[in-house]
Amino acid sequence: xxxxxxxxxxxxxxxxxxxxxxxxxxxxxxxxxxxxxxxxxxxxxxxxxxxxxxxxxxxxxxxxxxxxxxxxxxxxxxxxxxxxxxxxxxxxxxxxxxxxxxxxxxxxxxxxxxxxxxxxxxxxxxxxxxxxxxxxxxxxxxxxxxxxxxxxxxxxxxxxxxxxxxxxxxxxxxxxxxxxxxxxxxxxxxxxxxxxxxxxxxxxxxxxxxxxxxxxxxxxxxxxxxxxxxxxxxxxxxxxxxxxxxxxxxxxxxxxxxxxxxxxxxxxxxxxxxxxxxxxxxxxxxxxxxxxxxxxxxxx
Amino acid sequence: xxxxxxxxxxxxxxxxxxxxxxxxxxxxxxxxxxxxxxxxxxxxxxxxxxxxxxxxxxxxxxxxxxxxxxxxxxxxxxxxxxxxxxxxxxxxxxxxxxxxxxxxxxxxxxxxxxxxxxxxxxxxxxxxxxxxxxxxxxxxxxxxxxxxxxxxxxxxxxxxxxxxxxxxxxxxxxxxxxxxxxxxxxxxxxxxxxxxxxxxxxxxxxxxxxxxxxxxxxxxxxxxxxxxxxxxxxxxxxxxxxxxxxxxxxxxxxxxxxxxxxxxxxxxxxxxxxxxxxxxxxxxxxxxx
Numbered sequence: 281x282x283x284x285x286x287x288x289x290x291x292x293x294x295x296x297x298x299x300x301x302x303x304x305x306x307x308x309x310x311x312x313x314x315x316x317x318x319x320x321x322x323x324x325x326x327x328x329x330x331x332x333x334x335x336x337x338x339x340x341x342x343x344x345x346x347x348x349x350x351x352x353x354x355x356x357x358x359x360x361x362x363x364x365x366x367x368x369x370x371x372x373x374x375x376x377x378x379x380x381x382x383x384x385x386x387x388x389x390x391x392x393x394x395x396x397x398x399x400x401x402x403x404x405x406x407x408x409x410x411x412x413x414x415x416x417x418x419x420x421x422x423x424x425x426x427x428x429x430x431x432x433x434x435x436x437x438x439x440x441x442x443x444x445x446x447x448x449x450x451x452x453x454x455x456x457x458x459x460x461x462x463x464x465x466x467x468x469x470x471x472x473x474x475x476x477x478x479x480x481x482x483x484x485x486x487x488x489x490x491x492x493x494x495x496x497x498x499x500x501x502x503x504x505x506x507x508x509x510x511x512x513x514x515x516x517x518x519x520x521x522x523x524x525x526x527x528x529x530x531x532x533x534x535x536x537x538x539x540x541x542x543x544x545x546x547x548x549x550x551x552x553x554x555x556x557x558x559x560x561x562x563x564x565x566x567x568x569x570x571x572x573x574x575x576x577x578x579x580x
Numbered sequence: 581x582x583x584x585x586x587x588x589x590x591x592x593x594x595x596x597x598x599x600x601x602x603x604x605x606x607x608x609x610x611x612x613x614x615x616x617x618x619x620x621x622x623x624x625x626x627x628x629x630x631x632x633x634x635x636x637x638x639x640x641x642x643x644x645x646x647x648x649x650x651x652x653x654x655x656x657x658x659x660x661x662x663x664x665x666x667x668x669x670x671x672x673x674x675x676x677x678x679x680x681x682x683x684x685x686x687x688x689x690x691x692x693x694x695x696x697x698x699x700x701x702x703x704x705x706x707x708x709x710x711x712x713x714x715x716x717x718x719x720x721x722x723x724x725x726x727x728x729x730x731x732x733x734x735x736x737x738x739x740x741x742x743x744x745x746x747x748x749x750x751x752x753x754x755x756x757x758x759x760x761x762x763x764x765x766x767x768x769x770x771x772x773x774x775x776x777x778x779x780x781x782x783x784x785x786x787x788x789x790x791x792x793x794x795x796x797x798x799x800x801x802x803x804x805x806x807x808x809x810x811x812x813x814x815x816x817x818x819x820x821x822x823x824x825x826x827x828x829x830x831x832x833x834x835x836x837x838x839x840x841x842x843x844x845x846x847x848x849x850x851x852x853x854x855x856x857x858x859x860x861x862x863x864x865x866x867x868x869x
Contacts, residue, residue, distance in 0.1 A: 312676050314620075314683060363857060365676045366618045366816065370808045371857065373620070373683070374850045377805050385843045496801075500684055545695050552691035558684040559666050562677055 286413040288525055290485055293420030294478045296521035299505040300427050300514060301474035306503075307512040307572070308435055309467040310447030312365050315372030316475055316502050318379040319349040321494035323476030324483035325383060325390060328399045331484070338400060342480040349476020350469045357468035361461055376496060383491040395490025399483050416485050423481065424518065427474050432514045434470070443467055444512075497551060501528070504558040510568030519570055527557060585716045590834050596723045598810075598830020599730040600792065601803065603785030605810035605822040606734060607778035613754035613817040614774035617675035620682040621662065622782040622807060624689030626800030629655035629783020630790040631693055631702075638705045647704075648729060648787055655783020656776040658689065663775045686801070694797040701794040726788045733784050734823055737777065741819065750774060754817065806833065809849035813856050815866020824864055828852070 298316060305313045327345035330336040336344070352375075360371045383390045390396065402419065404412050434440050442463050445453040454460045483489045501524050509520025531553050535546040561568075604622050611619045632654030637647035662685055670678045709721040741747035752760040753770040761767055786800050806829055814825025829849055836848035856863060 312680065314680070359854060359858060363861060366612075366679060367812070367857060367861070369618055369620075369676065369679050370812060371853060374805050374808065374853055378847050378850045381843065381846055385841065496683070497687060500687060503680060503683075542698070544698050548691040548694035552688050552695065555684040555688040555691065559681050559688070562673070562681050562684075563666075563669050566673060566677070 283410050283413060286417050288529055290417050290420050292522050292525035293424050294482050295502060295505055295524055296424045296518045297427055297478035298475050298502045299517035299521045300431055301471040302502050302506050303514060303517045304431060304467050305471035307506060308440060308443040308447060309464060311464060312369045313372045314369050314499055315376035317494050317496060317498040318376030319353060319472040319475040320479035321379050321383065322352055323349040323479030324489050327480035328396045328483040328489055331400055332396060332398060338402060338484060342477060345480030346473045346477040350473035353472025354465055354469045357465040361464040361468065376499065380491045380494050393491055395488055397488045399487050401484045401487055420481055428514055428518060435514055500555060500558060507558060507561050508568055510570040510572055512572030513570050516568050516570040527554060589717050590838055591831060594831030594834035595827060596727045597834055598827040599727040600785060600788045601806050601810050601830055602730055602823050602826035603733055604782040604807040605826045606737065606819055607781035608807060608811045609817055609819055609822040610774050610778035614750065614771055617678040620679060621685040621689065623800035623804040624686035625655045625659050625779040625782035626786030627690060627693055627797060628658045630786035630795040630799045631697060633787035634702055634704060634795060644704065644706060644791060648784055651787035652780040652784045656780030659779020660772060660776045690797050699796060701796050703794045704791055723792060726791055730788055733781060805846050806849040809852045812853050813863055815863025818865045821863055821865035
């Protein structure tokens with residue numbers, strides 16, 4: 281039970297990092313990113329490949345994973361950030377699918393759908409499994425804490441205020457002399473970077489990654505986390521991630537209680553409940569649990 | 581490709597694949613034209629159509645042609661129901677909120693199907709036909725029939741838009757909702773019709789995809805990128821554009837399948853989206869803005 285709880289909290293940490301990343305892109309700047317899982321996957325694969333094939337030290341792999349995702353985010357933003365939001369939604373969704381397809385088919389590099397196994401973890405094997413879990417728990421939440429502090433400061437710095445201005449009305453921001461495109465690109469890079477870092481850590485925690493681990497449902501989890509927590513609020517992103525983890529695991533117990541349904545039906549029920557929760561939240565509590573607070577808009 | 585026949589074969593396959601993509605793409609653009617948001621749930625509607633058609637065909641013993649009608653009606657009804665219950669209340673929050681909710685909706689629909697039918701592949705009850713050969717060019721009669729069904733359905737929609745009062749009203753709302761409202765067209769009613777037809781066509785297309793191979797809860801999602809590519813290449817919100825875009829994407833994917841690897845057909849669709857957005861964001865037949 282304790283091991284289970286720790287593992288869940290580690291995963292909640294990955295979700296929190298991704299939600300923080302998404303908050304910069306979507307929450308602050310107002311750009312949809314339905315391909316979050318693509319950046320997560322890029323970070324995971326980059327770090328896994330560099331540490332297993334080229335025997336890079338792990339911390340270097342994590343940084344590389346974050347950087348690869350950041351670069352991909354920058355390139356994508358360069359192409360699409362000037363477009364309307366609906367195009368951005370389509371392109372980001374497509375990006376995630378293409379990442380997964382490439383991971384499934386470039387077998388020489390990624391081992392295809394068999395995935396990459398034997399990814400090293402810090403002190404894995406040297407300490408007990410539970411010890412490893414605890415080490416990782418500390419590592420992930422330390423990363424969350426660092427990201428949280430940096431991004432919170434960023435969000436209240438002039439940079440963050442410009443991002444919010446772009447979100448509210450980018451024409452006004454442009455008239456005020458802000459290079460809107462350049463701000464959007466930087467926001468995308470930062471968000472993708474944090475998400476890539478989450479992916480890199482995930483790969484080393486799990487020791488194994490495969491394309492099916494990077495399905496669009498994960499993006500929905502994170503969108504749900506941010507919506508639940510409060511779009512635009514960094515505290516909300518972290519709280520939302522914990523909420524989503526509680527929801528995902530709660531549905532597991534709920535599904536186990538229902539008699540006479542097959543495992544496939546249980547899985548379907550769980551995914552369905554999570555999707556339905558997002559729709560209901562968007563409708564009934566779009567401001568989330570911890571609404572964004574800014575100087576111009578106090579809590580409502 | 582040493583031979584003109586190879587090229588002809590690729591073109592033919594591309595047009596046949598494109599005609600199947602055409603209906604969900606038209607459905608997507610039909611909803612976009614009237615409601616101004618990308619409804620990602622077309623993937624779910626396509627899957628629902630495929631399964632409704634399967635129930636009608638494989639379980640109730642209807643012929644495929646009639647089952648396609650069932651697919652259209654079931655997906656249309658599912659589309660209308662989910663629009664009214666889930667998406668419409670979100671419209672005031674902006675098109676992007678609706679778009680995000682539609683992604684959740686497609687996962688919800690997919691899982692309703694999974695819950696009811698399981699993950700196993702299902703095939704339609706169809707006569708097995710031998711491929712026809714013309715001078716070295718292979719044609720599968722089933723694919724050719726599917727193309728005919730697709731063209732028939734698209735033709736019916738064009739006739740509706742061009743020759744009926746309802747069609748004129750739909751075009752009016754798509755063109756300028758305020759003006760249409762002043763002229764006495766009820767935008768809510770037109771929105772419902774557009775969603776029903778759009779989702780219905782997605783379902784019709786979903787079943788055509790299934791007729792060609794087999795179906796499972798991911799049937800719709802697997803083609804969704806190609807469908808978006810068709811819609812974007814043709815121009816978001818343009819119905820003739822979606823038809824043309826589907827052909828371009830169909831042929832492009834087929835060519836890429838031959839030149840690169842078959843698995844990368846979808847990647848081609850994504851590249852098509854990027855290229856169009858970089859050089860001609862309004863698409864081939866898109867609106868002026």
